[in-house]
Amino acid sequence: MFRSTLKVLQQSSLRVKFFGSIHNPLGSVVRAVLPDPSSVYMLRRWSLVRTPGLAVNMATSSSHSAVRRVAIFGGTHGNELSGVLLVKHWLKHGEEIARRSMEVRPFITNPKAVEKCVRYIDTDLNRVFDNQSLSGDQKGKVPYEIEQARKINSLFGPKGSKNGYDVILDLHNTTAHMGATLILENSRDDFTIQMCKYIQTSMAPESCAVLLIEHPGVKYATTRSIAKHPIGIEVGPQPQGVVRADILRTMKNVVNYALDFMQYFNEGNTRNLII
Ligand SMILES: [Zn+2]
Secondary structure: OHHHHHHHHHHHHHHHOOOOOOOOOOOOOEEOOOOOHHHHHHHHHHHOOOOOOOOOOHHHOOOOOOOOEEEEEEOOOOOOHHHHHHHHHHHHOHHHOOEOOEEEEEEEOOHHHHHHOOOOOOOOHHHOOOHHHHHOOOOOOOOHHHHHHHHHHHHHOOOOOOOOOOEEEEEEEOOOOOEEEEEEOOOOOHHHHHHHHHHHHHHOOOOEEEEEOOOOOOOOOOHHHHOOEEEEEEEEOOOOOOOOHHHHHHHHHHHHHHHHHHHHHHHOOHHHHOO
Protein backbone atom coordinates (compact mmCIF):
# COMPACT_ATOMS: atom_id res chain seq x y z
CA MET A 1 0.00 0.00 0.00
CA PHE A 2 2.75 2.39 0.99
CA ARG A 3 4.74 1.66 -2.14
CA SER A 4 1.73 2.29 -4.40
CA THR A 5 1.10 5.56 -2.57
CA LEU A 6 4.59 6.74 -3.36
CA LYS A 7 4.14 5.72 -6.95
CA VAL A 8 1.06 7.90 -7.35
CA LEU A 9 2.77 10.79 -5.63
CA GLN A 10 5.68 10.47 -8.03
CA GLN A 11 3.34 10.23 -11.00
CA SER A 12 1.51 13.34 -9.84
CA SER A 13 4.80 15.19 -9.47
CA LEU A 14 5.89 14.18 -12.92
CA ARG A 15 2.61 15.14 -14.48
CA VAL A 16 2.66 18.51 -12.78
CA LYS A 17 5.84 19.38 -14.65
CA PHE A 18 3.77 19.57 -17.83
CA PHE A 19 1.74 22.40 -16.32
CA GLY A 20 3.95 25.42 -16.29
CA SER A 21 1.54 27.27 -14.04
CA ILE A 22 1.61 24.78 -11.18
CA HIS A 23 4.60 25.43 -9.02
CA ASN A 24 4.47 22.57 -6.58
CA PRO A 25 3.72 18.87 -6.83
CA LEU A 26 0.45 17.64 -5.44
CA GLY A 27 1.63 16.27 -2.16
CA SER A 28 -1.42 14.56 -0.82
CA VAL A 29 -3.20 12.55 -3.46
CA VAL A 30 -3.03 9.00 -2.29
CA ARG A 31 -3.81 5.63 -3.72
CA ALA A 32 -5.87 3.11 -1.81
CA VAL A 33 -8.01 0.41 -3.34
CA LEU A 34 -9.93 -0.74 -0.29
CA PRO A 35 -11.15 1.25 2.71
CA ASP A 36 -9.56 -1.07 5.24
CA PRO A 37 -8.35 0.34 8.57
CA SER A 38 -4.73 0.52 7.46
CA SER A 39 -5.59 2.56 4.38
CA VAL A 40 -7.68 4.94 6.46
CA TYR A 41 -4.75 5.41 8.78
CA MET A 42 -2.50 6.02 5.83
CA LEU A 43 -4.92 8.57 4.39
CA ARG A 44 -4.96 10.44 7.66
CA ARG A 45 -1.18 10.58 7.64
CA TRP A 46 -0.99 11.82 4.09
CA SER A 47 -3.81 14.28 4.54
CA LEU A 48 -1.49 16.17 6.86
CA VAL A 49 0.99 16.75 4.06
CA ARG A 50 0.72 20.38 3.06
CA THR A 51 1.99 22.01 -0.08
CA PRO A 52 2.50 25.72 0.60
CA GLY A 53 2.73 28.04 -2.36
CA LEU A 54 0.59 25.98 -4.68
CA ALA A 55 -0.60 28.20 -7.51
CA VAL A 56 -3.08 27.09 -10.09
CA ASN A 57 -3.74 28.77 -13.38
CA MET A 58 -5.62 26.10 -15.22
CA ALA A 59 -8.41 28.46 -16.25
CA THR A 60 -6.10 29.99 -18.81
CA SER A 61 -4.95 26.58 -20.01
CA SER A 62 -6.48 25.54 -23.30
CA SER A 63 -6.75 21.93 -22.11
CA HIS A 64 -9.60 22.69 -19.68
CA SER A 65 -12.86 24.41 -20.58
CA ALA A 66 -15.02 26.33 -18.13
CA VAL A 67 -17.37 24.53 -15.76
CA ARG A 68 -20.95 25.27 -16.82
CA ARG A 69 -23.14 22.62 -15.17
CA VAL A 70 -22.66 21.14 -11.72
CA ALA A 71 -24.93 18.66 -9.93
CA ILE A 72 -24.98 17.91 -6.22
CA PHE A 73 -26.35 14.44 -5.54
CA GLY A 74 -27.82 13.42 -2.18
CA GLY A 75 -29.53 10.18 -1.23
CA THR A 76 -27.64 7.85 -3.56
CA HIS A 77 -27.72 5.72 -0.41
CA GLY A 78 -31.05 6.61 1.18
CA ASN A 79 -29.97 6.20 4.81
CA GLU A 80 -26.92 8.49 4.58
CA LEU A 81 -28.68 11.57 5.76
CA SER A 82 -26.23 14.49 5.62
CA GLY A 83 -26.45 14.67 1.83
CA VAL A 84 -30.20 14.06 1.90
CA LEU A 85 -30.75 16.90 4.34
CA LEU A 86 -28.42 19.31 2.53
CA VAL A 87 -29.86 18.63 -0.91
CA LYS A 88 -33.43 19.03 0.37
CA HIS A 89 -32.38 22.29 2.02
CA TRP A 90 -30.68 23.57 -1.14
CA LEU A 91 -33.71 22.68 -3.26
CA LYS A 92 -35.53 25.35 -1.23
CA HIS A 93 -32.57 27.70 -0.75
CA GLY A 94 -30.69 27.52 -4.02
CA GLU A 95 -29.11 30.91 -3.36
CA GLU A 96 -26.74 29.28 -0.83
CA ILE A 97 -25.03 27.25 -3.55
CA ALA A 98 -25.51 29.61 -6.50
CA ARG A 99 -22.39 30.74 -8.34
CA ARG A 100 -22.77 33.27 -11.13
CA SER A 101 -20.71 31.49 -13.79
CA MET A 102 -22.49 28.13 -13.67
CA GLU A 103 -25.69 26.23 -13.08
CA VAL A 104 -25.69 24.32 -9.78
CA ARG A 105 -28.43 21.72 -9.47
CA PRO A 106 -29.15 19.80 -6.24
CA PHE A 107 -30.83 16.43 -6.81
CA ILE A 108 -32.12 13.51 -4.72
CA THR A 109 -30.98 10.45 -6.68
CA ASN A 110 -32.87 7.64 -4.92
CA PRO A 111 -36.11 9.17 -3.60
CA LYS A 112 -37.80 5.85 -2.69
CA ALA A 113 -34.81 4.73 -0.62
CA VAL A 114 -34.74 8.16 1.05
CA GLU A 115 -38.43 7.91 1.87
CA LYS A 116 -37.89 4.51 3.55
CA CYS A 117 -34.52 5.53 5.01
CA VAL A 118 -32.77 2.46 3.58
CA ARG A 119 -29.57 2.12 1.54
CA TYR A 120 -31.50 0.99 -1.56
CA ILE A 121 -34.78 -0.64 -2.67
CA ASP A 122 -33.71 -3.40 -5.12
CA THR A 123 -30.00 -2.92 -5.78
CA ASP A 124 -27.21 -0.48 -5.01
CA LEU A 125 -27.70 2.66 -7.13
CA ASN A 126 -23.99 3.37 -6.83
CA ARG A 127 -23.07 0.21 -8.78
CA VAL A 128 -25.42 0.27 -11.77
CA PHE A 129 -24.11 3.03 -14.02
CA ASP A 130 -22.45 0.54 -16.34
CA ASN A 131 -23.25 0.46 -20.05
CA GLN A 132 -25.30 -2.71 -19.82
CA SER A 133 -27.64 -1.38 -17.11
CA LEU A 134 -27.97 2.02 -18.78
CA SER A 135 -28.57 0.67 -22.28
CA GLY A 136 -32.03 -0.66 -21.45
CA ASP A 137 -31.65 -4.16 -22.89
CA GLN A 138 -32.21 -5.93 -19.57
CA LYS A 139 -35.04 -8.46 -19.80
CA GLY A 140 -37.94 -8.89 -17.37
CA LYS A 141 -38.81 -6.58 -14.50
CA VAL A 142 -36.24 -3.86 -14.13
CA PRO A 143 -35.02 -3.13 -10.57
CA TYR A 144 -36.06 0.29 -9.29
CA GLU A 145 -32.49 1.58 -9.08
CA ILE A 146 -31.79 0.64 -12.71
CA GLU A 147 -34.89 2.56 -13.80
CA GLN A 148 -33.66 5.44 -11.69
CA ALA A 149 -30.14 5.19 -13.14
CA ARG A 150 -31.53 5.52 -16.66
CA LYS A 151 -33.53 8.58 -15.64
CA ILE A 152 -30.49 10.17 -13.98
CA ASN A 153 -28.37 9.34 -17.03
CA SER A 154 -30.85 11.11 -19.30
CA LEU A 155 -30.98 14.16 -17.01
CA PHE A 156 -27.26 14.54 -16.26
CA GLY A 157 -25.52 12.48 -18.96
CA PRO A 158 -25.45 10.59 -21.17
CA LYS A 159 -22.42 8.99 -19.58
CA GLY A 160 -19.29 9.43 -21.65
CA SER A 161 -20.81 12.06 -23.96
CA LYS A 162 -19.92 15.72 -24.34
CA ASN A 163 -23.45 16.58 -23.16
CA GLY A 164 -22.86 15.16 -19.69
CA TYR A 165 -22.65 17.46 -16.67
CA ASP A 166 -19.19 18.86 -16.06
CA VAL A 167 -19.01 18.02 -12.35
CA ILE A 168 -21.07 15.84 -10.03
CA LEU A 169 -20.51 16.05 -6.28
CA ASP A 170 -22.01 12.88 -4.80
CA LEU A 171 -22.66 13.13 -1.04
CA HIS A 172 -22.20 10.08 1.20
CA ASN A 173 -21.77 9.23 4.87
CA THR A 174 -19.76 6.48 6.46
CA THR A 175 -19.78 4.98 9.94
CA ALA A 176 -15.96 4.97 9.76
CA HIS A 177 -14.17 7.66 11.73
CA MET A 178 -12.46 9.16 8.69
CA GLY A 179 -13.62 12.79 8.72
CA ALA A 180 -14.05 14.38 5.30
CA THR A 181 -12.77 12.27 2.42
CA LEU A 182 -12.80 13.16 -1.28
CA ILE A 183 -12.97 10.17 -3.63
CA LEU A 184 -11.41 10.37 -7.08
CA GLU A 185 -11.78 7.81 -9.84
CA ASN A 186 -9.08 8.93 -12.24
CA SER A 187 -5.47 9.88 -11.42
CA ARG A 188 -5.22 11.72 -14.77
CA ASP A 189 -8.11 14.09 -14.04
CA ASP A 190 -5.98 17.12 -13.24
CA PHE A 191 -8.95 19.45 -12.83
CA THR A 192 -10.47 17.32 -10.06
CA ILE A 193 -7.10 16.75 -8.42
CA GLN A 194 -6.60 20.51 -8.24
CA MET A 195 -10.10 20.98 -6.84
CA CYS A 196 -9.36 18.39 -4.15
CA LYS A 197 -6.17 20.18 -3.25
CA TYR A 198 -8.01 23.49 -2.95
CA ILE A 199 -10.72 21.95 -0.76
CA GLN A 200 -8.16 20.19 1.40
CA THR A 201 -6.15 23.32 1.99
CA SER A 202 -9.25 25.42 2.65
CA MET A 203 -10.49 22.89 5.22
CA ALA A 204 -7.25 22.97 7.24
CA PRO A 205 -6.65 22.47 10.11
CA GLU A 206 -9.60 20.08 9.86
CA SER A 207 -8.38 16.98 8.03
CA CYS A 208 -9.62 16.19 4.53
CA ALA A 209 -8.19 13.05 2.95
CA VAL A 210 -8.17 12.26 -0.75
CA LEU A 211 -8.84 8.69 -1.79
CA LEU A 212 -8.10 7.52 -5.32
CA ILE A 213 -9.96 4.41 -6.45
CA GLU A 214 -9.04 3.51 -9.99
CA HIS A 215 -7.80 -0.06 -9.69
CA PRO A 216 -9.64 -1.95 -12.48
CA GLY A 217 -10.50 -4.79 -10.10
CA VAL A 218 -12.43 -2.59 -7.72
CA LYS A 219 -13.63 0.26 -9.90
CA TYR A 220 -17.39 0.27 -10.16
CA ALA A 221 -20.09 2.11 -12.04
CA THR A 222 -20.84 4.91 -9.61
CA THR A 223 -23.77 7.31 -9.87
CA ARG A 224 -21.39 10.23 -10.28
CA SER A 225 -19.49 8.48 -13.10
CA ILE A 226 -21.75 10.08 -15.72
CA ALA A 227 -20.02 13.46 -15.15
CA LYS A 228 -16.84 14.55 -16.88
CA HIS A 229 -15.34 15.20 -13.44
CA PRO A 230 -16.92 12.95 -10.80
CA ILE A 231 -16.10 13.36 -7.14
CA GLY A 232 -17.45 11.49 -4.13
CA ILE A 233 -17.67 13.28 -0.80
CA GLU A 234 -17.71 10.84 2.11
CA VAL A 235 -17.95 12.17 5.66
CA GLY A 236 -17.99 10.21 8.91
CA PRO A 237 -18.45 8.90 11.46
CA GLN A 238 -22.22 9.03 11.33
CA PRO A 239 -24.64 6.15 11.97
CA GLN A 240 -27.09 5.35 9.20
CA GLY A 241 -30.44 7.11 9.56
CA VAL A 242 -28.94 9.77 11.83
CA VAL A 243 -27.81 13.37 11.29
CA ARG A 244 -24.90 14.76 13.28
CA ALA A 245 -24.50 18.54 13.28
CA ASP A 246 -20.70 18.45 13.01
CA ILE A 247 -20.75 16.03 10.07
CA LEU A 248 -23.41 18.13 8.34
CA ARG A 249 -21.32 21.27 8.77
CA THR A 250 -18.20 19.58 7.41
CA MET A 251 -20.03 18.31 4.34
CA LYS A 252 -21.57 21.73 3.69
CA ASN A 253 -18.13 23.35 3.90
CA VAL A 254 -16.62 20.85 1.46
CA VAL A 255 -19.37 21.52 -1.10
CA ASN A 256 -19.01 25.28 -0.79
CA TYR A 257 -15.22 25.13 -1.18
CA ALA A 258 -15.68 22.95 -4.27
CA LEU A 259 -18.10 25.51 -5.77
CA ASP A 260 -15.75 28.37 -4.87
CA PHE A 261 -12.92 26.59 -6.67
CA MET A 262 -15.03 26.18 -9.80
CA GLN A 263 -16.10 29.83 -9.73
CA TYR A 264 -12.48 31.03 -9.39
CA PHE A 265 -11.44 28.59 -12.09
CA ASN A 266 -14.06 29.97 -14.49
CA GLU A 267 -12.99 33.52 -13.71
CA GLY A 268 -9.34 32.69 -14.20
CA ASN A 269 -8.95 34.13 -10.72
CA THR A 270 -5.49 32.90 -9.83
CA ARG A 271 -5.20 35.24 -6.83
CA ASN A 272 -7.84 33.27 -4.96
CA LEU A 273 -6.42 29.98 -6.13
CA ILE A 274 -2.97 30.68 -4.72
CA ILE A 275 -2.84 28.59 -1.58
ZN1 LIG B 1 -22.94 5.90 0.46
